[in-house]
Amino acid sequence: MKRILMHTCCAPCSTYVIKKLREEGFNDITSYWYNPNIQPFDEYKHRLETLKEYTKMVNVPLIINDYYDLNDFLTVVMNYGGIRCEYCYRMRLEMSVKYAKENGYDCFTTTLLVSPYQKHDLLKKVCEDLAKEYDIEFVYYDFREGYHEGQQMAKDAGLYRQKYCGCIFSRDEAEMQRDAFKKQEEERHRKNREEQEENRKRKEIHWFLELLKEIYCLTSYLGFKEDFIWKKLQLLL
Numbered sequence: 132m133k134r135i136l137m138h139t140c141c142a143p144c145s146t147y148v149i150k151k152l153r154e155e156g157f158n159d160i161t162s163y164w165y166n167p168n169i170q171p172f173d174e175y176k177h178r179l180e181t182l183k184e185y186t187k188m189v190n191v192p193l194i195i196n197d198y199y200d201l202n203d204f205l206t207v208v209m210n211y212g213g214i215r216c217e218y219c220y221r222m223r224l225e226m227s228v229k230y231a232k233e234n235g236y237d238c239f240t241t242t243l244l245v246s247p248y249q250k251h252d253l254l255k256k257v258c259e260d261l262a263k264e265y266d267i268e269f270v271y272y273d274f275r276e277g278y279h280e281g282q283q284m285a286k287d288a289g290l291y292r293q294k295y296c297g298c299i300f301s302r303d304e305a306e307m308q309r310d311a312f313k314k315q316e317e318e319r320h321r322k323n324r325e326e327q328e329e330n331r332k333r334k335e336i337h338w339f340l341e342l343l344k345e346i347y348c349l350t351s352y353l354g355f356k357e358d359f360i361w362k363k364l365q366l367l368l
């Protein structure tokens with residue numbers, strides 16, 4: 132039976148990944164926590180505590196590497212600019228792979244692969260490169276297919292579910308995206324209301340024209356002359 136080290140970014144992402152790995156025959160799973168990218172520190176602690184709670188619930192051993200240095204992380208990612216995630220993936224996964232190698236694991240994977248919000252191809256490439264570099268098997272599944280199921284499992288288990296990836300940049304980006312989405316939604320509602328109002332007015336005009344037609348037909352039938360009818364209708368208008 133293969134021993135697998137599962138780098139774990141957070142408890143909610145681990146729900147489906149553990150389920151899938153077990154279904155695939157991995158019964159010796161160890162969760163490995165190494166995420167000094169999470170800010171602020173309160174958030175880091177909250178996510179870690181949630182993972183401790185969840186790994187107990189599902190009976191998975193948890194190894195905690197709690198190195199945390201905000202300065203280190205920020206200094207490096209500031210210089211990485213647009214490709215900060217590549218550094219972030221590599222930093223976390225390299226530490227996990229080293230641990231796996233030094234402690235006799237046969238293979239490794241990461242719960243980051245479940246999130247549709249991560250740069251999946253880049254993440255996979257980083258894992259493949261590390262697997263070659265450290266001569267250890269990388270277990271890959273496109274866990275994203277189970278993302279919603281995993282989120283539901285997390286909800287059912289009452290786990291804390293964060294709203295952003297980890298670093299302060301991602302927190303601000305997520306906040307800005309939520310704001311933009313909110314504005315779009317408000318605009319959509321405003322347009323809907325205007326359309327509804329327009330339709331209501333059109334229906335009223337249509338109804339009124341139909342009424343005029345009816346009156347015209349009726350009065351024609353009763354033998355009134357057209358100019359007489361028109362004068363009467365103008366009085367109504």
Ligand code: SF4
Pocket residue numbers: 168169208215216217219220296297298300301
């Ligand atoms: S967005 Fe996520 S993966 Fe990218 S640098 Fe920030 S914490 Fe790391």
